[in-house]
Amino acid sequence: MIFPNGPPVVFGPERAHRLVRAAGRALVLLVAIAPLAAAPTAAQGWKPAKNVELIIPGGVGGGQDRTARIIQKIMQDGLVPTTVTILNKPGGGGNIAYIYLNQFPGDGHYLATATATLLTNHILGVSPLNYTHFTAVSVLYGEYIGFATQADGPFRTGNDLVARVKSAPESVTFAFGTSRGNANHIGVALAMKAAGVDVSKIKVVIYKASIEATSALMGGHVDVVATPMSTYLPVLDSGRIRLIAVAAPRRVTGKFADVPTWKEQGYDAVMPSYRMFIAAKGLSAQQLRYWDAVFGKLAKSDEWKKELAANEWQGSYLNSADSLQYLGMRHAEYRKILAELKLAK
8 A cells, every 4th residue: 555645653552542641631621711712702791682772651852752862872872782763652651661661571672761650650550560560770860840831821930820729729730741640740749738739639631741741831721831841941942931940959050040949939849850761670680781881881971961961951870770779769759759649549
């Protein structure tokens, strides 16, 4: 037989055994190194693999919608690797949106905005869903409830409004979005209760979004709107509304610096609102770490700080763990308030 490369090398039993042992050691070393080589990929953890959907329990143009669209833009400027879209699901006091969100347990691609309504709907007995049925992701900012009337209407101050409500409570219509017993409603009730009014006699009208309530005010269909202050920004320069009070411990700044607090007018009424994101139940630790990092970077970004200032929002970023604790505290606080107002079930 002819061997082109020369005759094969034949090893004796002892050398062959040494070679087998060396190959075994090399295999063990390779197995040990392999996980280390893969470690950087594993350390990256979870990240979105498809479109991220931001679900809004309100109509287009409302406070939550405006917040989500600002965040959508910042996310798509490099914070999130996939597309980010907005889905408005108004109605049911937010329940339609939250029932939809709950169809995606454990899926970090679906986030929804949330306000105090998530808590108050449960306390009021109008929804079986509580904050414990979801995953708290991030509290982003807070703002105070402002009270507006028609610019050419009879109410020029909070005291004017109180006088009318005391004399004829059912003659004044308070409007707000998006559900009875939410932060806006609590703000109205606290102000009127501080003025000695029987809050059970207050007449309220609920709209799908507070911007719709504001449009109704400008059209002369309601008398007063109560909503977070930033809701008024798009129509502030129209000259058709007058802000007569804010339920804050002290005056807010910027474009609303001239609006007196209820306290200044003799009524101890303070009611903050907040904006946050939640997800369905069952997000993994890796998914929460991812969104903690995203919202943490967002909260520190110059673009977000610019939006806070422009909208008179008060930044109050909390990560997922702190947001859950915050919701527990607010739930207890709101239950006490609504029980005092005889609205809690």
